Amino acid sequence: MVFEKDLNLDATELRLGLPGSSEESIRISNKRALPDMNDDSGVAAAKKCDQETAPPTKAQVVGWPPIRSYRKNSLQTKKTEAETGGMYVKVSMDGAPYLRKIDLKVYKGYPELFKAMEDMFKFKVGKYSEREGYNGSEFVPTYEDKDGDWMLVGDVPWEMFINACKRLRIVRGSEARGLGCVV
């Protein structure tokens, strides 16, 4: 009927069964007549029709893919950890009214990290040199490591840094003198 099509009653109809599955596949509650046992092609046609028009999407099919629940749960936990657990550390900047948090796992190296920090706090990091640190810039990035010491960001390889870093602090150049400068 034209009216029903326009109103899209199908979409809002309450029925039993998985979302996305058509009425053909309702089982227990549907006391329909048994398909003719000899009508193999009929059944086949109906089945194919089902598959073409309303295949169950992957996420909705119970028990598919056939992976042991233990394994599935295990991967799910790790995924959630990887996604939400991240490696979040606090970032403070001298003079800023509140702290921020960033996920170190998101960045591939120091340049990306600095860019993100610069964007967040509206400052410039300056050039790093092994000898002089960030000499010449007003703000210097530092971090607290696992031993509780405050270190200059950039001295150690990136992977080592993200494993060791507990929090970040952007220090005013004048205070940073003691860390990076050569006397």
Added chain:
Amino acid sequence: MNYFPDEVVEHVFDFITSHKDRNSVSLVCKSWYKIERYSRQRVFIGNCYSITPQRLIARFPGLKSLTLKGKPHFADFNLVPHDWGGFVDPWIKALAKSRIGLEELRLKRMVVSDDSLELLSKSFPNFKSLVLVSCEGFTTDGVAAIAANCRFLRELDLQENEVEDHRGHWLSCFPESCTSLVSLNFACLKGEINLASLERLVARSPNLKSLRLNRMVPLDTLQKLLMRAPQLVDLGIGSYVDDPSSEVFSKLKAVIQLCNSIRSLSGFLEVAPCCMSAIYPICENLTFLNLSYAPGLQGNDLTKLVQHCRKLQRLWILDCIGDKGLGVVASTCKELQELRVFPSDPFDAGNAAVTEEGLVLISAGCPKLNSLLYFCHQMTNAALITVAKNCTNFIRFRLCILDPVKADPVTNQPLDEGFGAIVRSNKSLKRLSLSGLLTDQVFLYIGMYAKKLEMLSIAFAGDSNKGMLYVLNGCKKLRKLEIRDCPFGDVALLEDMGKYETMRSLWMSSCEVTLGACKILAKKMPSLNVEIINESEQLEFSLDDRLLVDKMYLYRTLVGHRKDKPEYVLLL
């Protein structure tokens, strides 16, 4: 042979160890039956409802080792509701009451309670070995009882069980006098353990050959454990995260060099890829590598590692290794017999991690391949035909295309020809799992060629009853058949009812089987239990025989209906 005294015959039987052979021997004559049953020490029961513990005990008074399996295989994929059955309690109670000197118990897909474990631990003074695979229902309290009471425990092996972790000190329950451990696997436990207790336990277990840790065991403890147990053959690493420049890591590198007996490596439940280089020295001798629970390792980490594993015979890995990575496996691991590639992201088709290309490379490079489990995003007939040309030794071939009814993406054809080629060229095939778009044709091939097939898993396949009939008629050695979401119905189910007595079990869910047909089958075959699992609210379903049955599980049994069925199971 009848002229020999019983002791001589018994001595000859000592050399016959396989269950199949001993079963055959017992059927020869009454005298052999008697001698065999008194001398039998190991019994395997594939379906715990096929026999009762009382009859087991009566027949085999010398029983020392029992293996039991409970729930049907599809229970692994949440198709069997909670509390369906498979309880080990009646078995342990019966054995405890008897004079059986049980030494070993191996359970798979069974429900195990803490009380059962405690009873087990206190009833058998010589108990040596407990292996639990995919079981549930117990907590670390039960594990603690085993640790505390089994004075001569050699093996405690917990594989992929759902264990409620009470964070008790189960590990500390091993008494100081316990020095007999050979194998300890607690990788599936989620909670913290007392690390000092673990170190002391390992230190006083000179025979320890296999140790698999959970993710709560950090790298520095691992280093200390390896110092105590450099004789390990099988190692499962828990957490493997550290700063490569640290002193602990240097110590680990040094001690790993001493562990030259390690042949099997698994775990890496938490891992920092930069630490993997310490493992390379033991890779040379590895025969089994299981990285399927290490999603922290990316494709190139895996590839780099595998390049060192020239002697590998079995590899379990995640699909993030990619087709290229499988190519590296193919060119490095010439001794490879078994490959399992698991999906790292079962629901995301975004990154097509492995495809038919990886499988083809493996088949070309690994001539000894005989066992495969392969999850992939797509497969082609051409690839399968190539694999069939390259590999003719498959015993197990399980292919899972993640999209359940996906056709060959190149030709848009069903995968009948591809699987047909596999069964035609692999005459020793015992286990097969199908997937992808499939018609009745593939079953025609299976019935025609898979003469040694014992287990077949089918999902979303076939067009008509003919499909199932081809299989039932052609596969003479079929023992387990499990089918879901296929258009197979009453005609196929009822054609050869006697067939099911030659099989362990048949599972059919979301097919076209009616209640009436199940009733007919149950009536004609009293040696079968026909179970209907009905989870809906339908109460009057005993009235309408035309009703399609959602889940049916039938199995042969010597002891009739089971007494422990839940309400939602109807036994016909």
